[in-house]
Amino acid sequence: MRSVRSLHTIINKDGQLLRKQPSGRIIAAFAHTEPAETTEPPASFAEVEEEKPPQKLNTSRLLPQHRKMLREERPYSEPHSWIHTTEKYNRMMFGRYGLSSGVDPRICFPTKSDLEEQAEYERVAFPHTIPEMIEINKKAKEEKRAQIRKREEELEKKLEKLDQWKRELNAKIAKKEAEAQAAKERKERLIEEVRRHFGFKVDPRDDRFKEMLEQKEREDRKKTKEAKRKAKEDKMLAKLQETAKGMNEKDTKGAASKGQIEDKD
Template sequence: MNLCLRPRILKTSLISNLCRFSTTAPEITEQSEPVFIDTDDALAREAEIEKKRNKSRLSEAHYNTIHGRKPYETPKCIAHLTVKYNRKMYGKYGSASGVNPSLCWPSKEDIQEKLEYEAVAYPFTIKEMMETAAKKKRDAQLAIEKREQELAVKFEKLAIWKKELQDRIAKKAAEVQAAKAKKERLVEEVRRHFGFKLDPRDERFQEMLAKREKEQKKQEKQARKEARENKMIAQIQQKSLNIDAN
């Protein structure tokens, strides 16, 4: 490019820029009227912006709870109108909950109901309850001492009981042995009756064995009867002797 043409190009560019930033509107000589902003619309826009900022997709209650605020600004159900719920909100969020602190004090009806409940649930005075507890403690101690005494007495009798148990076991063993010996004697008598060797499972052998057992039981019964009669006679004679001696 010819160097003599450069000043002309720069001058032309400067003029074009000045024309681009200039305006053809008439000059403002008077101050424009004041603009009033609607506060409700601004708050609504701010709330809408805040709502759009919430990308967690949590419900309103959960979102407020996480950020340390009251779950619901307005009641959503009947439970939110109860005194218990409002006391809970005030206890957790304080004055930020918007709850009147006077709700935290019990009413006259609540106090009366509490007094009636305590009168039924706790009818005794502290002194009476202490006396009852002391009596239960004494009774429990007496029961323990009584149990210990019974165990001591039974422990002293343990040797006697062991001997009695051993005697009963020996008696039972002797009875079993006697029954076994009696059975063997009956079997031997049946064998001698036939005079030849016969299988004990044979029907004739079983019939004869049953017959012998029946006869044996009859003889034992008769022997026991005679023993009782002899015992009674002896007792009667003893009584007669005692009467004559007197």
């Protein structure tokens, strides 16, 4: 029914034309439902139907463009929308319907400016040639390897000294501990002495105890000082004695040699 209605509109639109040329062509147009191609319409619809009854009636109810697509033809021979004038659409028409689409295949190819743009893109996006890229990769890899090697060497050098450092550290710790132990023992000894002095257990927080402890500590300090001084003196003495002894020996030797000389004379 759609096709009949569409035909009606054409007849109404170009009423004069229809009256001019009576022919059977409208039947064909009717059958194919191609209103665009009805350039030579007949005088009137009723007249034509009386003359030649339609042989083949399109009852598909498809729109003409869809019917064309079904027959793998270009749907619109003339642009129906601004989209149909675009390059992309026309390329697609050629791609789909080939040379029969009536599109000049030259539009499928890039223009000179397109090619220039493409070349510029490639120049910017891929600035290096393949051998250059290989070289860059190789260099980067070598650099990384060199860095690793350098770090490993550093580590090896440090590892050599590790034992020594360990020993030093252990000695330091041991010394500290010994000192702490000595101080503790001394304190205990002093407390014990104070207790012995009083003859009974005194609370370490007691003032008497504290006083006594201070005194003892003072004494102790004095004693240590004295011991230190004595040790120093002893050392000096020993040194002096040694030098004196050496001098003596020299003297005796010299005397002996002198004596020999004298003897010779």
